[in-house]
Amino acid sequence: MxxxxxxxxxxxxxRTVAKPVEEVNDEIKQLxxxxxxxxxxxxxxxxxxxxxxxxxQVVVMDVSEDQNEPxxxxxxxxxxxxxxxxxxxxxxxxxNQFAEIxxxxxxxxxxLNYNGEKSFLKAEGLLATCIQxxxxxxxxxxxxxxxxxxxxxxxxxxLSKQKGKPDRIVV
Ligand code: GNR
Ligand code: NI
Numbered sequence: 001m002x003x004x005x006x007x008x009x010x011x012x013x014x015r016t017v018a019k020p021v022e023e024v025n026d027e028i029k030q031l032x033x034x035x036x037x038x039x040x041x042x043x044x045x046x047x048x049x050x051x052x053x054x055x056x057q058v059v060v061m062d063v064s065e066d067q068n069e070p071x072x073x074x075x076x077x078x079x080x081x082x083x084x085x086x087x088x089x090x091x092x093x094x095x096n097q098f099a100e101i102x103x104x105x106x107x108x109x110x111x112l113n114y115n116g117e118k119s120f121l122k123a124e125g126l127l128a129t130c131i132q133x134x135x136x137x138x139x140x141x142x143x144x145x146x147x148x149x150x151x152x153x154x155x156x157x158x159l160s161k162q163k164g165k166p167d168r169i170v171v
């Protein structure tokens with residue numbers, strides 16, 4: 001078990017597109033276990049492998065109140081999405097910044113589970129929002145990419161103050 005470093009914006013490695021997992025072997029299982037440990041340590045409800053600089057299609061999540069419903073999604077694909085809802089999102093890679101984001105309210109996901117078996121999930125509400133947020137990471141997309149230029153610039157300014165770095169970031 002190990003706690004991994006989480007990349008934060010504007011790290012370009014967050015823009016990497018993840019590759020599908022070929023086989024759910026011990027190496028992937030180790031990554032899943034380290035990702036759960038990292039997610040809990042950071043008090044997150046989800047984590048994509050991209051965020052820990054591993055560019056494979058692996059997502060871990062636990063959106064339950066008591067943090068006792070761990071979920072693993074390997075090679076997830078959204079096969080249906082419906083409706084729309086606005087909810088507040090945050091991201092461990094964009095620390096302490098939150099914004100209202102519009103996404104489909106429900107979706108169906110096909111994926112491999114921890115045992116490498118083909119699985120299916122009907123998701124709505126927070127579960128649907130979170131799986132879409134995580135799957136975006138696997139494609140190099142961050143929630144702030146959906147914001148207007150003005151809102152994105154505001155968040156970037158706050159982030160650079162927070163780090164005390166005179167980063168000049170062009171959106
Ligand atoms: O911990 C997290 N909370 C959260 C809240 C609303 C919508 C999405 C999320 S995911 C985030 C953890 C994270 O950054 N996952 O990539
Ligand atoms: Ni995130």
